[in-house]
Amino acid sequence: MRDKITQKTFNPLALEKKIEEDKQGMAYSGEGEGESERLAYIETYGCQMNFSDTEIVASVLKEMNYGFTTEESLADLIFINTCSIRENAESKVWNRLRSLRQAKKQRPDLLVGVLGCMAERLKVKLLEQEKLVDMVVGPDAYRDLPRLVSEAGGGQKGVNVLLSREETYAEIAPVRLNTNGVSAFVTIMRGCDNMCTFCVVPFTRGRERSRDWQSIVNECRDLVENGYKEVTLLGQNVDSYKYHDEETGENCSFAGLLEKVALIHPDLRVRFSTSHPKDITEEVLYTMAKYENICKYIHLPVQSGNSRILELMHRGYTREWYLNKIKKIREIMPDCGISSDIITGFCSETESEHEDTLSLMKAVNFDYSFTFAYSERPNTPAAKRMKDDVSEESKKRRLQAVIELQNIHSKESNLREIGKIRKVLIESNSKRSTNDFCGRTDQNKMVVFPKKEGLNFGDYCLVKITESSSATLKGEICV
Ligand code: SAH
Ligand code: SF4
Ligand code: F3S
16 A cells, blocks of 8 residues: 555645745555665645645655655655745755754765755755755756666765756656645646746746646546545746647647636636736636636735835736736625735835735735745845845834734634635544534635534535634534
8 A cells, every 4th residue: 555645744735834934744654565665754845836846756756666754763865845935944944954964974874855946046055065965956857866866875966956948747647645635736837937026936946837738637637536626726827827739739828727627527626826916817717707616716915015116026016906906806706715925024115115015905805815024035136136124123013014914804804704604625624623624615714613424525515604713714514
């Protein structure tokens, strides 16, 4: 039963797990034929794309006949899949690598590799720390792992941080690391061409490229055949998905792809992340409205509520444009859940420009926001051309104001749910009690409710919402 996978704490269903500081070890419980001698341990930090990449890495390692463990002390190979988005995301990884130094001293055969965005950004620095890592592997180099692991095993450093214009890992079947077999991530594109001035992603993940739609549809179809009920289509900017089929001459946009995935099975829920306010089209909104199984939820990061700051960020829209988009979304889908990312204290942001972010939040009423104090990233356009001149104290204070306002809005948004009957996909047991299920509504709100006989993970049920807090809803299954 080599494919039976158990996972420690990460719930890949929860979009909230986008939080960069999160990490996860993974394991297969392996027994029986083909038992491999070598065991790998992988820990993942960063966004959903990174978690999805870890599934690609697991697939490549499985081909190399590695088994997996959640016990780092049992591993012959330890990979840390890393994130560079903010300074503290990188500090965590440095600390983690230092903590592994002792293990490496005690077990000279142990191989440690850094994967992902930090590998790309810090290749030289990682290698200079002689004793810390044996491999440095960028996000486009995972096919090269057999060579790199073998080189590292032979005492050389295994290094490949080449970024590709083509790599989409299209035909590599990810090894699903989730526990419940209900929900899966499907990467539809890689890289990003937007060059938001604060952002390191275009440098760590390279040029934007879209995966061919047929391989995406095939992967989703396989998931359905294996009992999955929800896919989240992933990309840094899904709205700029475009694929030109050389054979048929057909062009496929994101709206077209959404439709193709939605048509696979009416019981397959379709989610996606992340949308970009400048690129999300009305066609996408109408496609969402047309199909019951495309979840009515959009994560639409605004970053700032002030047009001058948005321009400095090179976001490609103004405050008014963003507010119009929100209006359009609500016209077409009045019940759509909307969340955002917000950065406080970007270069030269004044108090009154910060107030604009708060007033935009009030105008929109986001159901949820991920909020961050600006963290300058070396070599980004902002680091090169602008001064990181808002004091740490102001960044933090502004962040606190944004968080407090969001908490009020989240609470109100949840209160509005009370009395409503929502279709929920049962995802797992509640963390607090095995007498309760939990699952999400179409609008991406987590609901906890008492179990009912005959229902299990992966089933849909109608739940009447009875209680709410700023984080979760409680409810009862209605017959
Ligand atoms: N591609 C997605 C998100 C990428 S990173 C998008 O464009 O929305 C996720 C979030 O991290 C960003 O939306 C932004 O809010 C935040 N972020 C990125 N770089 C940052 C930085 N240098 N400092 C603080 N927050 C940052
Ligand atoms: Fe970064 Fe902007 Fe690309 Fe998002 S769209 S990944 S914020 S450059
Ligand atoms: Fe982090 Fe790289 Fe994702 S920088 S947010 S892991 S794309």
